Amino acid sequence: MMTECPEEFRWLSDCEELHEIYCVSFVRGLAPEEVLRRFSVAGSAMEECDPIDCIGTAKIGDWILVVEPGGWQLAADPEIQARVGQGTEIVSVSRHDYASDIFAYIVNGEPVVQFEPVLPDDRSGTDPDRLIEEMRKVGLDPDHDIDGPLIDSPIERSFALASRITGLRFSPEMLKLCFPAAEPPEN
Template structure:
């Protein structure tokens, strides 16, 4: 029985840990059962970039890609490798400043017939998210443990309490909620993520294009003030 708790992931805050870069820059960590690293990158639409020997090299290659853009990056680097877990092999994918594990279209495709779990942070702000998919369906997702959505938002409540997250009240200030999310992910995957695992892995890499921005045709502004006065304006794109 997997008994991981937040205490098992205290290493993510160690000043000597390379994962501090992920927390500062923003990251997404995704785990998918029964899908190879090459298959995961293909589903994500990634352009293959070869292999990175360890986390330091992955970070360096990520930084090189960022240096190649004068403005906002048009793609981000994802690294993936195979790791044993519950029910067989899983692929762990790690990226900095990207959103592979948070795009519904990618996660639905990756989790078809299997399970996929991801968690992320956008860095300094921060906004932190957790996603659990089962057979193409988003089962539970949250930014704050008390504000869950998905098709089964309450199914993980008991295990959330066990790892240190509180689904019905504010979390214990003495519990590192990010470490607790790592533990929750281990409970769902059987994959124990350690500093050594990330540091020494051989990452198969690919450049994932940024998600296209949806075109818009119009916007609506609908505001009611404290006196009940309503302002309603509909503006077409060709009017701007």
């Protein structure tokens, strides 16, 4: 039984700033500049980013909101997770229309819980069952029957789960705080 409705995240499907591929993450306790520095390799420019992408950051309470339009790295790339996540906590939601969407909860650079929102029963990480109760409450049933009906609104439900962990509700207003963004230099 779902006790929280993801209606408040329906705006994401019409958001022009975010396209068919994006990653939104919340990083606890770092400065926005430090998050961007950790995305870089050995202090060089953000070589890991596609030149058409940019990364936006904004401080919101104890968290740094990180938006990767056209990106997916903080949710899926173990090297980026290790660098950005060292000594902190990250909650990340990635939408990717041409590959897999991902929800990731990362502590000290290690994925604790990671899964595809349409397959919440197939979790990985150091403690894949840590968020089971929260997952149930937002409709990402950890016992989902893959042969049953598809999970409705998996990205919206992933943002509802992120909200339960961070205490922040991702909104269009938050997205506007992230830009102008740091853009990686041209190669």
